[in-house]
Amino acid sequence: MDKIMNRPNNERMLSRFIEIAGIPGESKNELKIAEYLKSEYESLGFTVKFDKANEIIGGNIGNLYAYWEGVDQTVPPILFSCHMDTIFPVHDLNVVIEDGKVHSDGKTILGCDDRGAVAAYLEGIKMIQETNVTCGPIEVICSISEQRGLLGARNLDNSLVHAKDGYVFDHDGDYGKQIVYWNGYSYYVDIEIFGPQKQNGHFVLNTGATNAFVIAADFLKSVKLGDVDEYTKANLGLINGGEGRTIVPASVKLEGNVRSLTKENLDKQLSHIKDIAESVAGGYGGHAVVEIRKSFDGYKLEENNPLIQCAIMASTALDIEYHLEETMGGADANALREHGINAMTMGSGFQLIHTTDEYVTLDNLYVSGPYISALIQAWYLFHKKMT
Ligand SMILES: [Zn+2]
Numbered sequence: 001m002d003k004i005m006n007r008p009n010n011e012r013m014l015s016r017f018i019e020i021a022g023i024p025g026e027s028k029n030e031l032k033i034a035e036y037l038k039s040e041y042e043s044l045g046f047t048v049k050f051d052k053a054n055e056i057i058g059g060n061i062g063n064l065y066a067y068w069e070g071v072d073q074t075v076p077p078i079l080f081s082c083h084m085d086t087i088f089p090v091h092d093l094n095v096v097i098e099d100g101k102v103h104s105d106g107k108t109i110l111g112c113d114d115r116g117a118v119a120a121y122l123e124g125i126k127m128i129q130e131t132n133v134t135c136g137p138i139e140v141i142c143s144i145s146e147q148r149g150l151l152g153a154r155n156l157d158n159s160l161v162h163a164k165d166g167y168v169f170d171h172d173g174d175y176g177k178q179i180v181y182w183n184g185y186s187y188y189v190d191i192e193i194f195g196p197q198k199q200n201g202h203f204v205l206n207t208g209a210t211n212a213f214v215i216a217a218d219f220l221k222s223v224k225l226g227d228v229d230e231y232t233k234a235n236l237g238l239i240n241g242g243e244g245r246t247i248v249p250a251s252v253k254l255e256g257n258v259r260s261l262t263k264e265n266l267d268k269q270l271s272h273i274k275d276i277a278e279s280v281a282g283g284y285g286g287h288a289v290v291e292i293r294k295s296f297d298g299y300k301l302e303e304n305n306p307l308i309q310c311a312i313m314a315s316t317a318l319d320i321e322y323h324l325e326e327t328m329g330g331a332d333a334n335a336l337r338e339h340g341i342n343a344m345t346m347g348s349g350f351q352l353i354h355t356t357d358e359y360v361t362l363d364n365l366y367v368s369g370p371y372i373s374a375l376i377q378a379w380y381l382f383h384k385k386m387t
Helices: 010-020 031-043 051-056 112-130 212-222 263-283 306-317 331-338 362-383
Strands: 049-050 063-067 078-083 096-100 102-103 139-144 164-167 178-183 183-196 226-229 234-243 251-260 286-296 323-327 340-344 359-361
Touching: 010 051, 010 112, 010 251, 031 049, 031 096, 031 112, 031 139, 031 359, 078 112, 078 331, 102 362, 112 139, 112 164, 112 306, 112 359, 112 362, 139 340, 164 306, 164 331, 164 362, 178 212, 178 306, 183 212, 183 263, 212 251, 226 263, 234 263, 251 263, 263 286, 306 340, 331 340, 331 359
Parallel strands: 078 139, 078 164, 164 340, 178 323
Antiparallel strands: 049 063, 063 139, 096 102, 102 359, 178 340, 183 251, 183 286, 226 234, 234 251
């Protein structure tokens, strides 16, 4: 571990982050940040390419792929992925630093999700190059429209990717402390409940008609929601139906989400929702149609996975007390895995994202570049069996 070199440049890291956070780039409008990154990576000796994902999903630029062959090509490439887009625009960002925290002036988000990682990758790679540390090939993918449902990463052009393994720094929690080895599954569920009569009708003229809302209420009382079991959470968050105050509704739609750390428990809950909807509606002489769609699949990495091993090496080298953690959130790692890339999510220091209170601590910012640098070195040492 003492082979990992670490010469942080806190001032440069902070100014780099502030510069990047100030570049507008909400989803589908990533051109400016993409042009900035192309020029930065080319100045570090990387070859930069873009795919045409924006022609499929919309937007003014595709996903960015930057590749540098490093010093020793006998080691497999290590990938760092992040997203370029921010959930809301960050025009006229005014960064405030106080009490060890970096935040906006309260008028915009800070955009540390995921610009913190964007800056950390550049700083970590710069540290590697200026200290002449031996490393293998490094690849960086900066995706578009992550905030719109991992759209960029889902539409990745595999022919432009070199690496088979990679990290996605896009999760709350501190650098090097949160190593997210277990990521849950997320599936959408759409339920339409139909009463016994075929059409909506005026309540005065339809004596004895069954209101589909009553069936839905009965269903909602019977179905398990919230914390379903130790691995599973379920929610129905949208309800839609009805034509007017005098009309008895013949049907009603409900939309929800089930998340579970295991596929088995996920499937059990999805079946439960379907069974309860069908049996409750059937009890009223009606029926239910239940549709299930994947949002993203989960994964669980073993502790001997090289990504986990190298994260532990980097955290240990930087004296960071690490925890192997689980999450039910989705990130580009889920989409990258569907392209056959062994990817995992890591904590990247941001807090209260998607709000104007978003912040990152200076401690996290300062350690982020050195942590990426330590990971690159750990990846090399691990594959050279020099740990
Ligand atoms: Zn993010």
